[in-house]
Amino acid sequence: MGRKANAAGSPRFRWTLARKKIVWAYIFLAIPIVFFAYIRIYPTFFAFQMSLHDYNPLAVEQPYVGLENYEKVVEELSKKKSVTKSAFRNTISYVVFGVPIQLCLALAIAMMLNEIRFMSTLYRILFFLPFVTSTIAIAWVFRMLYQPRFGLFNVILQFLSLPQQPFLTRPQQALPSILALVIWQGMGFAVIIFLAGLKQIPRTYYEAAEVDGASRWHTFRFITMPLLNPSIVYLLVLQTISFLRMFAPVVAMTEQGRGGPLDSTTTVVLRVYREAFQSFNMGYASSLTVVLFAMILGVTIIQLSVTSRRIN
Amino acid sequence: MRRLLAVLAVLVILFALGAVAGAQDDMVEIEYWQYNFGARVDAMNMLIEQFEAENPGIKVVHNSDIPYANFRDELAASAPAGVGPDVVTLFYGWIPAFVDAGYLVPLPDDPFSEEFILETFSPMVANSKFEGSYWAIPTAVRSLALFWNKDIFADAGLDPESPPANLDDFVAAAVATTVYDGDMKDILSITRQGHAPALASQDHHWFREVLIRQYGGAPYSDDGRTVTYNSEEGCAAFSWLAAFETELMTGSNDILDGSTNAFVNGETALHVDGSFRVGTIARNNPDLNYGVAELPVGPNGERHTFGSYWTHGITRRANDDPARLDAAVKFLQFITTPEAGTLWVNNVGELPAQATAAADEGLQADPILGAFSAGLAYSHATFFVDESAQRQVLIDAFDNIRLGGMDPCEALDEAAAAEQELIDAFWADRE
Numbered sequence: 001m002g003r004k005a006n007a008a009g010s011p012r013f014r015w016t017l018a019r020k021k022i023v024w025a026y027i028f029l030a031i032p033i034v035f036f037a038y039i040r041i042y043p044t045f046f047a048f049q050m051s052l053h054d055y056n057p058l059a060v061e062q063p064y065v066g067l068e069n070y071e072k073v074v075e076e077l078s079k080k081k082s083v084t085k086s087a088f089r090n091t092i093s094y095v096v097f098g099v100p101i102q103l104c105l106a107l108a109i110a111m112m113l114n115e116i117r118f119m120s121t122l123y124r125i126l127f128f129l130p131f132v133t134s135t136i137a138i139a140w141v142f143r144m145l146y147q148p149r150f151g152l153f154n155v156i157l158q159f160l161s162l163p164q165q166p167f168l169t170r171p172q173q174a175l176p177s178i179l180a181l182v183i184w185q186g187m188g189f190a191v192i193i194f195l196a197g198l199k200q201i202p203r204t205y206y207e208a209a210e211v212d213g214a215s216r217w218h219t220f221r222f223i224t225m226p227l228l229n230p231s232i233v234y235l236l237v238l239q240t241i242s243f244l245r246m247f248a249p250v251v252a253m254t255e256q257g258r259g260g261p262l263d264s265t266t267t268v269v270l271r272v273y274r275e276a277f278q279s280f281n282m283g284y285a286s287s288l289t290v291v292l293f294a295m296i297l298g299v300t301i302i303q304l305s306v307t308s309r310r311i312n
Numbered sequence: 313m314r315r316l317l318a319v320l321a322v323l324v325i326l327f328a329l330g331a332v333a334g335a336q337d338d339m340v341e342i343e344y345w346q347y348n349f350g351a352r353v354d355a356m357n358m359l360i361e362q363f364e365a366e367n368p369g370i371k372v373v374h375n376s377d378i379p380y381a382n383f384r385d386e387l388a389a390s391a392p393a394g395v396g397p398d399v400v401t402l403f404y405g406w407i408p409a410f411v412d413a414g415y416l417v418p419l420p421d422d423p424f425s426e427e428f429i430l431e432t433f434s435p436m437v438a439n440s441k442f443e444g445s446y447w448a449i450p451t452a453v454r455s456l457a458l459f460w461n462k463d464i465f466a467d468a469g470l471d472p473e474s475p476p477a478n479l480d481d482f483v484a485a486a487v488a489t490t491v492y493d494g495d496m497k498d499i500l501s502i503t504r505q506g507h508a509p510a511l512a513s514q515d516h517h518w519f520r521e522v523l524i525r526q527y528g529g530a531p532y533s534d535d536g537r538t539v540t541y542n543s544e545e546g547c548a549a550f551s552w553l554a555a556f557e558t559e560l561m562t563g564s565n566d567i568l569d570g571s572t573n574a575f576v577n578g579e580t581a582l583h584v585d586g587s588f589r590v591g592t593i594a595r596n597n598p599d600l601n602y603g604v605a606e607l608p609v610g611p612n613g614e615r616h617t618f619g620s621y622w623t624h625g626i627t628r629r630a631n632d633d634p635a636r637l638d639a640a641v642k643f644l645q646f647i648t649t650p651e652a653g654t655l656w657v658n659n660v661g662e663l664p665a666q667a668t669a670a671a672d673e674g675l676q677a678d679p680i681l682g683a684f685s686a687g688l689a690y691s692h693a694t695f696f697v698d699e700s701a702q703r704q705v706l707i708d709a710f711d712n713i714r715l716g717g718m719d720p721c722e723a724l725d726e727a728a729a730a731e732q733e734l735i736d737a738f739w740a741d742r743e
Binding site for chain 1: 707
């Protein structure tokens with residue numbers, strides 16, 4: 001440290017080739033950092049600031065209102081019935097049902113894909129393809145598939161002499177219908193991560209277990225699960241965050257993107273968007289994002305502390 | 313390092329040259345924004361071309377790339393960035409919210425004096441005075457009318473040339489024209505609809521401004537600050553509308569790709585919509601054999617319709633610079649003349665906002681536009697404080713009836729309370 005400072009301060013400091021290289025490396029690396037700070041970090045802090053103001057993007061002045069916006073969030077949540085309350089309740093439903101179902105299915109599929117050899121690449125592509133396809137495009141296709149009467153799903157039901165289903169048009173079925181699409185679309189990613197995790201487990205462990213006469217369940221419970229733990233933690237955190245931020249499929253699959261029918265599919269992020277850009281209450285919308293931010297932070301910390309214990 | 317300095321020097325010189333070139337230019341450039349709607353964009357391009365020919369010192373940049381769904385977002389994003397339109401076209405129901413934010417400036421008394429507006433424009437425009445000023449002025453106005461499919465009428469054994477004249481005839485025609493697949497008389501078995509109520513489209517207006525009045529009630533107090541539709545009359549009107557889906561089973565917005573598309577595609581007999589839908593039909597299904605009539609009269613024998621318009625206002629941004637403001641006022645004046653209104657009706661199908669152009673005999677005799685034109689005399693434009701949220705309130709009330717089995721009067725009470733809260737919140741902020 002001291003020597004370096006001397007070198008820089010002394011008149012004998014020279015731009016050696018190695019030093020120049022390092023400086024240029026930092027200059028180039030600074031570009032994404034500046035970009036990230038300006039596009040991601042700064043707006044995040046700006047949202048905190050906006051949430052303390054009666055922020056109307058069209059207005060010249062944005063009066064400071066203290067915690068009024070947060071009081072409104074609490075007030076809306078304590079009402080018997082409010083859009084904000086539905087938004088939080090639905091978002092929690094998406095996470096609570098979406099994440100476990102998606103991860104369990106993905107793990108089962110990954111274990112099967114890990115077994116097969118013949119055409120294994122083709123199968124992996126098939127499971128990964130939905131993940132790389134545009135969400136909006138998929139959501140619109142599903143919206144058509146879900147159509148009453150003429151949608152493919154109802155045509156199949158009719159063919160099987162089963163009763164027609166309203167899917168997206170009824171509050172009871174709309175959320176599960178959207179959830180099914182999101183689980184399917186995001187599953188490819190989880191499958192790939194699990195596959196990579198499974199490949200890391202040495203085969204000798206399984207062979208040893210087999211010699212010891214362990215059942216398939218015991219092998220899974222005591223070898224696969226513990227050694228897959230890093231992948232599980234990673235996916236649990238990532239998928240929980242992604243379900244908490246649910247937005248695009250709901251916009252694309254509901255009438256006029258309103259999160260209906262009767263707010264049965266709306267989410268916190270959709271609520272933020274509509275408040276901010278339809279009603280121009282950007283301050284209130286920001287306070288909702290801060291609450292969501294706190295939720296995501298809390299859930300992530302809990303998940304990390306509970307699930308990332310070291311395994312012997 | 314030296315090379316880097318050289319590049320910087322060149323950039324600085326280029327920038328300086330650009331600034332000089334900009335300063336030398338004495339053209340006034342103003343920006344005009346409207347959402348993307350094919351026919352309106354074309355019509356405005358024609359008007360801009362004429363305007364620029366008459367005013368060589370002014371250039372109008374026409375931004376019409378933003379889809380309807382994103383229009384408000386883009387305005388909200390442009391304002392804090394200090395960019396955006398000098399003249400903007402907004403739905404009339406949005407004006408209070410934009411005035412509340414200080415985004416619009418009042419129209420200057422010269423040339424838009426109150427006498428001039430009262431004398432020249434359709435009555436619904438005159439009613440748009442807000443807080444003692446006029447904030448926007450339209451080229452064209454629209455009203456609601458009844459669209460009916462003549463082929464479906466003929467198939468059902470009805471006279472294809474006589475649309476229902478009152479609400480009872482309307483019900484009878486809707487029931488007679490509905491076709492089900494099999495013996496089951498339910499919504500999911502419908503293959504051809506009589507009438508499919510859709511509150512998210514125009515039916516919330518039909519209920520608010522037409523049906524309630526025809527049942528003898530009123531939607532709001534005279535000052536527009538109190539919701540009064542949760543009355544006996546309002547409930548009767550709402551029940552009448554809901555019955556198409558809950559009892560008569562003549563159609564639903566949930567099937568056949570939505571109520572509007574179903575009519576355009578020739579799968580619905582009766583539909584309430586605005587004159588702008590004429591253009592949609594011409595583009596998407598030009599062979600549709602349909603007619604347009606005035607909305608049916610109600611139990612009290614009265615005629616009413618809902619009137620609305622997209623209207624042009626001058627923004628705070630234009631107001632900051634006298635030259636731009638002057639250009640914006642000239643432009644606004646040019647696009648709201650009777651001639652502009654006539655160009656508009658011929659290209660877009662919306663009626664001229666100026667009474668003289670709207671009273672044109674040819675227009676009133678037109679088999680399609682005549683019904684809309686007649687409606688201008690008895691149209692009402694709701695005073696909205698948050699059009700999107702107020703519409704949602706009635707959509708939810710209707711969904712509570714058809715999906716939740718709620719009693720129409722109860723649903724309407726809930727809606728009235730929610731809407732009153734929106735109206736109160738708006739005025740509480742302003743006082």
